[in-house]
Amino acid sequence: MADYTNFAPRNGKRIRKILEENGYIVHELPLPYTINDSWAYINFLQTSKVILVPGLNLKTDSIALEYLQSLFHSQKIIQIPAPYLISKYGGAFNCMSWNIKE
Numbered sequence: 001m002a003d004y005t006n007f008a009p010r011n012g013k014r015i016r017k018i019l020e021e022n023g024y025i026v027h028e029l030p031l032p033y034t035i036n037d038s039w040a041y042i043n044f045l046q047t048s049k050v051i052l053v054p055g056l057n058l059k060t061d062s063i064a065l066e067y068l069q070s071l072f073h074s075q076k077i078i079q080i081p082a083p084y085l086i087s088k089y090g091g092a093f094n095c096m097s098w099n100i101k102e
Contacts, residue, residue, distance in 0.1 A: 001028050002039040029067055031060050040086045044068070045093035051075050054082035054092040 001019075004012020019026050029041055037056055041064035044053040051072055055061045065079045086092055 001026050002042055003028060003031060003034065006034045027071060029064060031063060033060075035060055037083075037086055040082070040092045041068070043092035046072075046075075049076065051077045052093045053077055053079045054086060055079045056086065057081055057083050 001012075001016065004015070016026050016028075029038065031038055035056070035058060038060070040054045040056060041060075044051050051068065053065060053068055055065075061079060065077065069077050080093075082092055
């Protein structure tokens, strides 16, 4: 889950509560400071063979990658720089894959 603290704290708490009440374990990406596009790190594409994680060309890229590796330790994770994609289209790899059927 992205950090909602600085832009929508009430919504973040509500989303977390709904997820946990429905049996989900919620993990929040722990970044040392707020960045505008922190949501992009969790907009990754997960396949059966690899997880593709967007990079923002920021110092927080390595933190996000290491955290996701700790959660998905048995899967190969590749970070791909995507700041242009994110700033131009407002989405990342998960959003791009919505219409892929296989």
